[in-house]
Structures are given as C-alpha cells and as structure tokens.
Amino acid sequence: MLDIRLIRENTDAVKQGLARRNFDAGVIDEVLKLDEKYREQRTRLEQKQAALNAASKAVGNWMGKLKKDPAAPVPKEITEALGSTPKGPDEAREGLRLFGDQISNIDRMIGEIGVEIDNRLRMVPNLPSPHTPVGKDETGNVVRKTWGEAPKPGFAPKAHWDLGKHYGLELEVGGRISGSGFPFFRGPLARLERALVNLYLDFHTRENGYTECWTPFMVRRETLVNSGQLPKFEEEMYQLGKGDELYLIPTAEVPLTSVHADSVLDKDHLPIRYCAFTPCFRREAGAAGKDTRGILRVHQFSKVELMVTTTPERSEEEHETLTRCAERVLELLELPYRRLELCSGDMGFGAQRCYDLEVFAIGVGKWLEVSSCSNFGDYQARRARIRFKDNDKQNKLCHTLNGSGLALPRVMIALLENYQDAEGRVRLPKALHAYYGKEVL
RNA sequence: GGAGGAGUGGCAGAGUGGUCGAUUGCGGCGGUUUUGAAAACCGCUGUGGGCUUCGGCUCACCGGGGGUUCGAAUCCCUCCUCCUCCGCCA
Structure with missing residues (x-):
C-alpha cells in the first residue's frame, strides 16, 4: 500500500x-x-x-x-x-x-x-513510476522492442486446438474431470510440459543466478494480503471450504513475496533472486468468453516465476535484468516476441512499472502475453514489512519485483503453431531437443 | 488423529504480578592501550507510532488475538507455529 x-x-x-x-x-x-x-x-x-x-x-x-x-x-x-x-x-x-x-x-x-x-x-493502487507512459487503457501501451520473425509458411497454419489433438490436447477430458478451463494432456504435450519446466528452471538457476524454490500451493489469506491480491481480487481466487480458509495460489509470486515478510534483511545479501515452478489457479472471472478457445485462457496452468527483492537504488536495473531473463527464454525457444511497456491506465494494481512480453502465434494470428514483469517499488514491501538495514543503520523498505519466466500454455501454443509444417508435424527448437528427448513432437 | 513441551531483542538465553523494554553472554559499533594487530578494559547497540520550541517528550510491542488487575513478559481463554512421543498413511 x-x-x-x-x-x-x-x-x-x-x-x-x-x-x-x-x-x-x-x-x-x-x-x-x-x-x-x-x-x-x-x-x-x-x-x-x-x-x-x-x-x-x-x-x-x-x-x-x-x-x-x-x-x-x-x-x-x-x-x-x-x-x-x-x-x-x-x-x-x-x-x-x-x-x-x-x-x-x-x-x-x-x-x-x-x-x-x-x-x-x-484499495488504493500503486503510483505509476515517472517512466511509465501515461495512457487510458491498453491502447496506450508502448512497444519497446520486437525480436524474431514470425514464420510465413506456404500453407494455412492450424490453430493449436486443431493441431493439438494429434499431440494429446484433450480438453474434453479435462472438462469432464474438472470443468472447462482445466486442460488435460496425454502423451507428447504432457511430456513437453515437463521439458519446458525443466528448461526454464535450469536456465534461470544456472545462467541467471536465481535460487530455485518449492512453495506451498495453498496459502493463508494473510499471505494473499501481503502480496496485494486481497482484498481487491477476491473473486479471482479459488478458496477451500470446510474451515480450512486456504486459497489456491494464482501465481508463485504469492508465496515468494511472503518468504521475507516481517523481516529486516542484510543489505549485503540483496538482491535476493528466487524462481519457482508452481501451478497457478485463477477463476478468470472478469474475462468470461474472451480468448477462451483451446488453452488460451485456463483456470489452471503451470508457470515458472521470477522474484527479486532488492534496494530502492537497484530496482530499476533489476527490473531490466529480470525482464531480459524472461526474454532470453523466448530467444532460446526461437519464438518471435515483443516487449510492451504498459501505460499508467493498464498496469496491474501494485506495479509502478511493468513490461509485458508477448509471443506471436501464427495459428491464432495473435500476440499472446506470456510474461508480465513488474516493479512494485515498496508497495508490496510495505504491506509485507520487508525491510533492509541501510548503511545509515536505518531500516528501509525493500523493493520487490517479479515476472513470469515463463507461463506454459501460451508458449506451448506458440511452439505448436509456429513450428508446424504442412503435414501437421511439429519440429521442436534445438534448446528443447535434449529436454524433450526427441527433435519432433 | 492422540499425549506432552516450547515460542522473549541480530543470535543464544534469564526473567512467574509493580522500580522490566526487559539480567547476562555472543555478535556489531565507538573508545583506551599498541609501531600495527590480537587480547584486555570502558561505553553504546531492538522495532513501530504520536507530539516536538528539534533539546527531547511520550505510547505500544516479550508468537497473534481477547480477558483478569490500579498495574501483565509473568495469571486466564483462544488461535498460530515449532519440537518430542504414539497412532495412521503417501
């Protein structure tokens, strides 16, 4: 706050x-x-x-x-x-x-x-940073960079919901088990899911210096308040009944932000960089009917999250670095993407500055958001009381940042659609060969 | 699930109704001594809030919440967390 x-x-x-x-x-x-x-x-x-x-x-x-x-x-x-x-x-x-x-x-x-x-x-959102472009809504967002070229096949590319059928995308099964928005993968896509998670985690821990964490998937109400999801977004959250008072996490940001809640960190230990793979659960209440085909928008999905706790002086720099870490995953996968800087009117509640990464998927013919990298300034830290001892011996609030690195379903969409050939085969990018165990899906 | 035990300042660990925001040790900071260092000795060293003539004054905080009392770290209730033992089960 x-x-x-x-x-x-x-x-x-x-x-x-x-x-x-x-x-x-x-x-x-x-x-x-x-x-x-x-x-x-x-x-x-x-x-x-x-x-x-x-x-x-x-x-x-x-x-x-x-x-x-x-x-x-x-x-x-x-x-x-x-x-x-x-x-x-x-x-x-x-x-x-x-x-x-x-x-x-x-x-x-x-x-x-x-x-x-x-x-x-x-209920009051964070103030936008002076760097944040001013704008009313998503039309005010600014494209900061574009990387790669979307393939231009000599045939009409299929959308993942058609293509996926050959690779184990079984939405009806998920629907029968849990309801729509709960995808079920059998065979190749299930394996691809695991390969991607491993690639992400290995990359961030080995190359980018993040410490891998394993977190609870259910959290107390208080934990959600710390990171700012509650009380504002109650309707987005899945809550457990029967007196358990627990919520399913909508992102690993939630448990990760609370790791250092209520503490005074040693300045020498900052920045602290964590990454974690978790499933994410979202009701997507406000987005009914929008982009819901296939696995464009689902209630349960996997994600590797990046989270940084740092000093105010370093947070801008860390924001750039964190965003680059997420971008490099897309580069590894050789997927065309662009970086948007969100304008003041479109930014998330607690962010003071935010970049969205969007990958282009040729089947659906759209830019798909796969990562949102936010600098929260001291907004979350104030709620969660995350502080550090500064050189002048004063306790000061940390800055927190996080971003997806990356969310799985839309990356899978892009992989399926962009790497398909006329026969419906999907040739995987090099970086995945070892992880997947084969060069084609 | 059952039975016990414990949660105190950066850490360790005293404190069972008043002069205790809290003995002490370690760590940290400053000083004395020394050519320098170590050792020794001396002093300082928690957090958050309100007021301020900016010299201070003051309130709260001993896991969280509530209660008893003129007065609570200390007594009572309740919740949370951790540990030990038993049972059950991946």
Missing part, C-alpha cells in the same frame, strides 16, 4: 499519480480526514495513558509506605490522574479502574479508525 506519510505530505502528487491510473482519488481525502482524527485521538490517548501508567506505578509504592506509616500522603501522580485526591487506596483503585475504562474506550475507537484507514488504503 501507499505510505500514509506520502499521502499526508504530498497529497497533490499522489492524486495526480492516481489520476494517471484512472483511479478516483476521492478515497484519498477520506483517508486524510480519518488520519487527522486518528492522530488527534492518539495524542489524547497517550497523555491519559502516561498519567495512568505513572499513577499505577505510584499505587505500588504508596501501598508499601502505608504498611509502615498509615498516614503516608497520597502520591501526586494519583491525584493528577484522577483530578482529585482519593481518601484511601481503595478509592484510588476504583478511580483508576474507571480511568482505565475510559482509556480502553478511546483505544477501541482509535483501533476502529485505524481499520477504516487500512481498508481504504488497501
């Missing part, structure tokens, strides 16, 4: 940033009003609390003295807290009890205001 102090002190800049995201900044004024009230009451509470603490301490001393001298005077702390002089210790205790109740009431009220502020703040 955003820094309340930033909102307080740079209100206009915050509002302008949010406006670039088409976010109604009205909630900012509400937050500011609540914040003012919060601080006002907090000061009041602390004064009373201090008086009570002093008086409570004095009670102990006083009782000790009373044992030796029944005429020991009432300590001034008690008189000050109560606003009057009690006749004896019993009256003092009774008075302090009431005083304490009063304090709890204020405390409760402050707590409620705090929750109100938090709830609102959690």
Whole structure:
C-alpha cells in the first residue's frame, strides 16, 4: 500500500499519480480526514495513558509506605490522574479502574479508525513510476522492442486446438474431470510440459543466478494480503471450504513475496533472486468468453516465476535484468516476441512499472502475453514489512519485483503453431531437443 | 488423529504480578592501550507510532488475538507455529 506519510505530505502528487491510473482519488481525502482524527485521538490517548501508567506505578509504592506509616500522603501522580485526591487506596483503585475504562474506550475507537484507514488504503493502487507512459487503457501501451520473425509458411497454419489433438490436447477430458478451463494432456504435450519446466528452471538457476524454490500451493489469506491480491481480487481466487480458509495460489509470486515478510534483511545479501515452478489457479472471472478457445485462457496452468527483492537504488536495473531473463527464454525457444511497456491506465494494481512480453502465434494470428514483469517499488514491501538495514543503520523498505519466466500454455501454443509444417508435424527448437528427448513432437 | 513441551531483542538465553523494554553472554559499533594487530578494559547497540520550541517528550510491542488487575513478559481463554512421543498413511 501507499505510505500514509506520502499521502499526508504530498497529497497533490499522489492524486495526480492516481489520476494517471484512472483511479478516483476521492478515497484519498477520506483517508486524510480519518488520519487527522486518528492522530488527534492518539495524542489524547497517550497523555491519559502516561498519567495512568505513572499513577499505577505510584499505587505500588504508596501501598508499601502505608504498611509502615498509615498516614503516608497520597502520591501526586494519583491525584493528577484522577483530578482529585482519593481518601484511601481503595478509592484510588476504583478511580483508576474507571480511568482505565475510559482509556480502553478511546483505544477501541482509535483501533476502529485505524481499520477504516487500512481498508481504504488497501484499495488504493500503486503510483505509476515517472517512466511509465501515461495512457487510458491498453491502447496506450508502448512497444519497446520486437525480436524474431514470425514464420510465413506456404500453407494455412492450424490453430493449436486443431493441431493439438494429434499431440494429446484433450480438453474434453479435462472438462469432464474438472470443468472447462482445466486442460488435460496425454502423451507428447504432457511430456513437453515437463521439458519446458525443466528448461526454464535450469536456465534461470544456472545462467541467471536465481535460487530455485518449492512453495506451498495453498496459502493463508494473510499471505494473499501481503502480496496485494486481497482484498481487491477476491473473486479471482479459488478458496477451500470446510474451515480450512486456504486459497489456491494464482501465481508463485504469492508465496515468494511472503518468504521475507516481517523481516529486516542484510543489505549485503540483496538482491535476493528466487524462481519457482508452481501451478497457478485463477477463476478468470472478469474475462468470461474472451480468448477462451483451446488453452488460451485456463483456470489452471503451470508457470515458472521470477522474484527479486532488492534496494530502492537497484530496482530499476533489476527490473531490466529480470525482464531480459524472461526474454532470453523466448530467444532460446526461437519464438518471435515483443516487449510492451504498459501505460499508467493498464498496469496491474501494485506495479509502478511493468513490461509485458508477448509471443506471436501464427495459428491464432495473435500476440499472446506470456510474461508480465513488474516493479512494485515498496508497495508490496510495505504491506509485507520487508525491510533492509541501510548503511545509515536505518531500516528501509525493500523493493520487490517479479515476472513470469515463463507461463506454459501460451508458449506451448506458440511452439505448436509456429513450428508446424504442412503435414501437421511439429519440429521442436534445438534448446528443447535434449529436454524433450526427441527433435519432433 | 492422540499425549506432552516450547515460542522473549541480530543470535543464544534469564526473567512467574509493580522500580522490566526487559539480567547476562555472543555478535556489531565507538573508545583506551599498541609501531600495527590480537587480547584486555570502558561505553553504546531492538522495532513501530504520536507530539516536538528539534533539546527531547511520550505510547505500544516479550508468537497473534481477547480477558483478569490500579498495574501483565509473568495469571486466564483462544488461535498460530515449532519440537518430542504414539497412532495412521503417501
């Protein structure tokens, strides 16, 4: 979430940033009003609390003295807290009890205001970086680079949903078992899935210095709040019932971001780079009917995720590096792609800057998003309390970044469609030969 | 699933109702000593928030939440996590 102090002190800049995201900044004024009230009451509470603490301490001393001298005077702390002089210790205790109740009431009220502020703040997206192009929606995205050429076969290329039938793409089976959007692969595609995962992980761990992680696929609600999926995207999430209160992860970003939640990291250990293979579960609630043929958009898919925790000074640089790591996978697979820089209006909730990688698949004739590389700045770190000890010995918030490296289904689509020949054979790129065990699918 | 035990500052580990935000050790920082280093000795060393005349003042935090009490690390309830043993099962 955003820094309340930033909102307080740079209100206009915050509002302008949010406006670039088409976010109604009205909630900012509400937050500011609540914040003012919060601080006002907090000061009041602390004064009373201090008086009570002093008086409570004095009670102990006083009782000790009373044992030796029944005429020991009432300590001034008690008189000050109560606003009057009690006749004896019993009256003092009774008075302090009431005083304490009063304090709890204020405390409760402050707590409620705090929750109100938090709830609102959690719904406010991150501010776009100054580098982020300004735009309303996906039409404002900017193509930063294009790599490779889409093959131009001398025949009409088939889409993967037709081609895939020969290689074990059995959507009806998945549908029967679980429902639509849960693909079932038998034989070649199942093996290709495994080959791709291995290639990705080997590449990122051996060449790019990422540490491989294996994470839980179900997480607590709190974990989703840390990385920003909740409370905003409740309807996207699969949740387990029967009192388990667990959610299926929509991406490995979720568990990976929480690895260092609530900790102060050693600056010398940064940046920390993790990669993890996990299945991802998404309801895709908002995207009904859009690009759903074949395995273009599914409820369960595999992905290798890259995640970096670093210092603010390094995050821009790490963002470029991370994006390059994802791009190089596409280059290894010799698939044509382009890098889009998302504009302010199209960026994900927590991102301050984001690149999407899209691969071109000739069967469907479309650019398909296979990776989204985001720099979250300190937005996630603030929620998850991920900090580092800086040279000046201050604890500061880390910056977090992540990106897919890569998502499987759409890469499979591109492999099938771009590498097909007139007879429907699919010749695999060199990098996959050893992993797949054959040169053709 | 059953029975026990434990969660305290960067780490280790005291503390069972008041003067404890917390003894001590290690680590870290600064200093004395030394040609330099080590050793020894001395001092400092948690986090988050509010107020501030920027000198400070103050509140909260001993796994999370709630309660008892004038007062809780300490007592009670509850949840979470870890460990040990038993059972069951990949």
